[in-house]
Each structure stands twice: as C-alpha cells, then as structure tokens.
Amino acid sequence: MIADATMSTLHAALSGLSQRQRVSADNIANVNTPGFLAGRTDFESMLRTELADGETPTAGGGTVTRSLAATRTDGNNVDLDSETVIATETGLRYQLALSALNGKYDLLRSALRTQ
Amino acid sequence: MAVFDSISISGSGMTLHRKYLDAVSDNIANINTAAAPDQEAFKERFIVAQAVDYGSGSGGVRVAGAAFGSGEGKLVYSPDNPLADEGGYVRMPDIDLGTQMTNLIIAQRGYQANISAISRATDAYQAALQLGKNL
Numbered sequence: 620m621i622a623d624a625t626m627s628t629l630h631a632a633l634s635g636l637s638q639r640q641r642v643s644a645d646n647i648a649n650v651n652t653p654g655f656l657a658g659r660t661d662f663e664s665m666l667r668t669e670l671a672d673g674e675t676p677t678a679g680g681g682t683v684t685r686s687l688a689a690t691r692t693d694g695n696n697v698d699l700d701s702e703t704v705i706a707t708e709t710g711l712r713y714q715l716a717l718s719a720l721n722g723k724y725d726l727l728r729s730a731l732r733t734q
Numbered sequence: 735m736a737v738f739d740s741i742s743i744s745g746s747g748m749t750l751h752r753k754y755l756d757a758v759s760d761n762i763a764n765i766n767t768a769a770a771p772d773q774e775a776f777k778e779r780f781i782v783a784q785a786v787d788y789g790s791g792s793g794g795v796r797v798a799g800a801a802f803g804s805g806e807g808k809l810v811y812s813p814d815n816p817l818a819d820e821g822g823y824v825r826m827p828d829i830d831l832g833t834q835m836t837n838l839i840i841a842q843r844g845y846q847a848n849i850s851a852i853s854r855a856t857d858a859y860q861a862a863l864q865l866g867k868n869l
Contacts (some may be wrong), residue, residue, distance in 0.1 A: 645793030648747025
C-alpha cells in the first residue's frame with residue numbers, strides 16, 4: 620500500500636531525471652573536449668510504455684544516446700545553450716517530482732495520525 | 735556511481751578549464767620570452783582534454799596531458815638584446831596573442847558553465863534532502 624504505483628512512477632521519474640542531470644553535467648564538463656558528442660537521456664518513452672501496459676514502472680531504465688547534431692570544427696557538438704536549458708528544466712522537474720512525493724507522504728502521514 | 739555524481743562531474747570540468755586557463759596564462763606570460771637563435775623558443779602549451787568513460791560509465795572529463803607547440807619560433811632583429819647573435823637576431827616564441835585571448839575566454843566561459851551546473855545540481859540535491867522532512 621505504501622509502495623504503490625504513484626510511488627514507483629515518481630521513483631522512476633526521479634531516477635531518470637537525475638540520470639539526465641548527470642549526463643548534462645557530463646556534456647557541460649566536456650564542452651571543450653574535441654570529438655565529444657553530447658549525450659541525450661530518454662527515460663520517458665520506457666516509463667510511458669510501462670504505464671500503458673499496466674506494469675509497475677522500474678527505476679533506472681533510462682538510455683543514453685549520442686546526439687547526431689552538427690559538430691563544430693573540433694568534432695564536438697555540445698550546445699551550451701540547450702544544455703543550460705536542459706539542466707535547468709531537469710532540476711525543476713526533479714523538484715516537482717519530489718514535491719509530489721512529499722505530498723504523497725503527507726497523505727500517508729494524515730492517514731496514520733490517530734487523533 | 736557516487737551519491738552526488740553531477741557535482742563531481744562538473745568538478746572535473748572545472749579542473750580541466752582551470753588547467754586550460756593556466757596554460758593560456760603561461761603562454762601569454764612568455765609571449766616575449768626571447769632565446770638565443772641557436773636555442774629553442776618558448777613552446778606554446780596546450781591542454782589535452784579527454785572524456786572519462788565516454789558513452790558508458792561515470793562521465794566527466796580529465797586532463798590527458800599537456801602538448802607543446804613548435805620551438806621554432808621566429809627570428810626577430812633585436813641587436814641590443816644580450817642573447818642576440820652576431821647578426822643581431824634573437825628567437826622569439828611564435829605565439830599569437832589574439833588566439834590566446836580567445837582561448838582565455840573559451841576557458842573562462844567553460845569554467846563558469848560548470849559552476850552554474852554545480853549550483854543547479856545542488857538545488858536538486860537540496861530538494862531531495864528535504865524529502866519527508868515535514869512529516
């Protein structure tokens with residue numbers, strides 16, 4: 620009852636988002652590394668499939684692919700603008716998922732209160 | 735996978751860009767370092783960046799080493815210089831200040847980008863640490 624579908628879904632989302640943040644940090648760290656192709660994280664499509672099939676979502680199912688965007692002359696295709704947007708958006712979505720999880724805990728806590 | 739991975743990944747990026755800044759400063763500091771014509775001129779310093787576990791594991795970047803430019807330099811007529819040969823020439827490094835200043839800005843902006851990535855990661859981690867606090 621405590622670890623229900625909502626919890627598993629939020630857990631999967633948090634895990635995917637933290638992976639995306641890690642990959643984004645990796646992209647920014649390698650912004651000047653010749654030949655580096657930016658990584659792109661996808662966990663949403665797997666989460667969507669699992670939810671559509673009525674399965675319990677699993678955390679850590681994100682996949683990282685290399686971006687095929689045009690490269691600079693040094694063979695690097697990290698775009699600092701989009702990385703900044705991705706990192707900010709991911710951070711905010713992470714916090715949103717956390718407040719949803721907190722809300723869920725609040726709900727459980729109210730149910731457990733005796734008075 | 736460490737607990738606060740994003741921070742250490744951005745930290746590796748900061749280290750690389752700091753070394754890059756060091757190399758550029760070294761190049762600019764020695765832009766007028768003369769040498770005798772029969773010796774090598776100051777060699778331009780380069781930092782070799784390499785992605786850690788590219789495409790697989792932990793991520794980040796590391797300094798794979800330093801590379802050096804040519805010691806050939808250019809001969810400059812400077813008869814008053816004590817290092818000059820009989821013809822009055824000294825060997826000066828062939829470093830372009832414009833290139834160095836451009837690299838300086840690239841390194842500085844790269845460093846700053848990593849710092850803001852750290853502060854975004856910190857915000858997310860802080861929020862995670864507050865989970866269940868007010869129950």
